[in-house]
Amino acid sequence: MALQEVSWRPSTTPLDAKGAAFLADAQARIDAFFEERWQEPIVGFVPSDFAKVWPALAALMEQDLGPGRRFCEWGCGFAVVAGLAARLGFDAHGIEIERDLIEAARPLLAAHQLEVKLACGSFIPPGGERLAQIKAEMAWLITGGPDGHALLQREPDDWDVVFAYPWPGEEHVVERLFDRYAAAGALLVTYRTEKGTRVQRKR
Numbered sequence: 650m651a652l653q654e655v656s657w658r659p660s661t662t663p664l665d666a667k668g669a670a671f672l673a674d675a676q677a678r679i680d681a682f683f684e685e686r687w688q689e690p691i692v693g694f695v696p697s698d699f700a701k702v703w704p705a706l707a708a709l710m711e712q713d714l715g716p717g718r719r720f721c722e723w724g725c726g727f728a729v730v731a732g733l734a735a736r737l738g739f740d741a742h743g744i745e746i747e748r749d750l751i752e753a754a755r756p757l758l759a760a761h762q763l764e765v766k767l768a769c770g771s772f773i774p775p776g777g778e779r780l781a782q783i784k785a786e787m788a789w790l791i792t793g794g795p796d797g798h799a800l801l802q803r804e805p806d807d808w809d810v811v812f813a814y815p816w817p818g819e820e821h822v823v824e825r826l827f828d829r830y831a832a833a834g835a836l837l838v839t840y841r842t843e844k845g846t847r848v849q850r851k852r
């Protein structure tokens with residue numbers, strides 16, 4: 650694999666009041682969504698700990714780690730990380746296969762005047778399914794569906810920074826896809842429940 654660990658220092662800049670209000674609202678809407686859908690949950694949707702992702706996102710900007718500002722959250726759920734990226738000045742996008750999540754993300758982002766372009770589709774590019782096979786019985790990753798990159802009128806190698814929260818132990822799937830499709834120099838940021846946020850660069 651051509652992925653290289655990037656060393657970065659967590660930003661010490663706290664989220665401002667608008668950012669904090671966005672996260673509080675996002676959390677409330679996600680809690681309500683889980684409550685409403687308890688009999689029919691979207692099993693693959695587990696939100697990341699946004700407050701823990703923030704110091705990494707802010708570090709990308711402050712330490713100028715990425716090659717550019719085009720950002721995509723792969724499997725974006727409520728697109729909260731993409732929303733934080735937009736607050737930081739990234740040209741933020743999100744791809745999510747579950748329509749109900751996209752429909753929940755849109756009013757949240759609009760309520761906070763955050764410009765994130767969303768697509769209801771798959772972040773697995775056509776032909777990439779063989780790289781996305783998971784042996785686990787209950788996988789979070791859904792194969793099939795329209796190409797989310799194309800819906801955003803982008804190619805998979807257009808992203809300067811990709812964020813994903815794969816289920817623990819399945820980071821390699823996202824890494825394989827990123828390694829195959831991202832542009833040289835692009836960054837992959839993954840949230841890994843217990844182990845914190847990781848930043849890797851494609852050589």
Ligand SMILES: C[S@@+](CC[C@H](N)C(=O)[O-])C[C@H]1O[C@@H](n2cnc3c(N)ncnc32)[C@H](O)[C@@H]1O
Binds near residue numbers: 723728745770790813
């Ligand atoms: C662990 S959740 C993370 C959600 C969000 N990124 C966050 O950090 O809060 C993974 C998300 O990926 C979505 N997903 C699974 N397979 C996908 C695919 N092929 N394309 C787009 N989204 C997918 C799931 O529906 C789920 O919302």
